[in-house]
Amino acid sequence: MSNESEARAWVEVDLDALRDNYRAVRRAVGARPAIIPMVKADAYGLGAARVVRAIEPLEPWGYGVATAEEGVALRDLGVRRPIVVFGPLPPRSVARAAAAGLTATISEVPALERWAAAAGEEPLPFHVEIDTGMGRAGFDWRETPRWAELVRERCGERVRWTGVFTHFHGADSADPAATETQWARLQDALGQLPVPRAELLVHAANSAAALRFPGFAADAVRPGIFLYGGHPAAAVPGVPGPRAVAAVCARLVLVRDVPPGSTVGYGATHIARRWERWGTVAVGYGDGLPRRLGNQGRGLLRGRAVPFVGRISMDMTVVDITDVPDARVGDVVTLIGRDGDSEITVDEVAEAVETISYEILTGLRPRLPRVEKDSWTGRT
Numbered sequence: 001m002s003n004e005s006e007a008r009a010w011v012e013v014d015l016d017a018l019r020d021n022y023r024a025v026r027r028a029v030g031a032r033p034a035i036i037p038m039v040k041a042d043a044y045g046l047g048a049a050r051v052v053r054a055i056e057p058l059e060p061w062g063y064g065v066a067t068a069e070e071g072v073a074l075r076d077l078g079v080r081r082p083i084v085v086f087g088p089l090p091p092r093s094v095a096r097a098a099a100a101g102l103t104a105t106i107s108e109v110p111a112l113e114r115w116a117a118a119a120g121e122e123p124l125p126f127h128v129e130i131d132t133g134m135g136r137a138g139f140d141w142r143e144t145p146r147w148a149e150l151v152r153e154r155c156g157e158r159v160r161w162t163g164v165f166t167h168f169h170g171a172d173s174a175d176p177a178a179t180e181t182q183w184a185r186l187q188d189a190l191g192q193l194p195v196p197r198a199e200l201l202v203h204a205a206n207s208a209a210a211l212r213f214p215g216f217a218a219d220a221v222r223p224g225i226f227l228y229g230g231h232p233a234a235a236v237p238g239v240p241g242p243r244a245v246a247a248v249c250a251r252l253v254l255v256r257d258v259p260p261g262s263t264v265g266y267g268a269t270h271i272a273r274r275w276e277r278w279g280t281v282a283v284g285y286g287d288g289l290p291r292r293l294g295n296q297g298r299g300l301l302r303g304r305a306v307p308f309v310g311r312i313s314m315d316m317t318v319v320d321i322t323d324v325p326d327a328r329v330g331d332v333v334t335l336i337g338r339d340g341d342s343e344i345t346v347d348e349v350a351e352a353v354e355t356i357s358y359e360i361l362t363g364l365r366p367r368l369p370r371v372e373k374d375s376w377t378g379r380t
């Protein structure tokens, strides 16, 4: 652990674990499909620059982002591989995306015309999204002959059609039926495209699909959450989990013994029933620790669980450390991650507040410095 950190609270990012998770995706899909790590939202909050630096030596095909700005930031880091912007570009972002040599994803003919209008000397690459049930973007799979011809007609000197993809809405669900249906719809649409299949990179699978349906890996897979240590299909037995990548740690900054009747936190929702020892931890919902964990979550201190007492404040959280008498101010409290034999997973935290690991990770605020653990660079 990064005990030497001077921060009050921080996120530790284990880049060895990240690379192991990438290799697990590779093993699951076999040698042929390309891998497009999704690094949108600053690599799910863990830092796109460091994630790309860690993954580059593993030679991914390219990267997936959500916005033109995210793609430009990767170019500024020196990334030369394809960078695909997933999701329709706002018209005002088109010029920037084109200038950075990004690959647009196209869901309608007017967007393709805007993309073409932004081309310079070289034709701009684009992938067509086919909506097979996700409903947020893409051409309708049922109308393929109509739109596909309009798309083909516009290809040439200004734009180059290089890929086709869809997105599964339920690859994490126990029932595979929805994903099988979407796959069949994609195949149906692919069979009606007026361009040779070999010219197009075909892709569909997110993390859950890459691990559960390797037969749907097509030419490329787009893992996100699994790389960052979130379980892609926690509800499905037998799906392998990732190695944990993110740990959230904070300092114990105050220790007090309080008499029965003492109250803690806004609303005084916890009242000491006996003499208790309380520890104040320098982390709160202003750092991304979900406020709803108040009175129900826990941290780890010296390898032992310490329950949260009272509501979580913006910057502080109080834990009951009565059972950890050796605890001292300055100790590290782990909110997510491993301490000795105990572990709090990001999935467990997400489940406790009825959300998904994605929201917990992307909710970790910039106020928490990211500390890298990386045996390749010797950083810990």
Ligand SMILES: *Cc1c(COP(=O)(O)O)cnc(C)c1O
Pocket: 038, 040, 086, 167, 205, 206, 207, 208, 222, 223, 224, 225, 226, 232
């Ligand atoms: C975010 C995203 C992914 C990655 O999904 P995970 O569930 O995080 O693996 C893949 N494809 C698209 C289009 C996405 O937006």
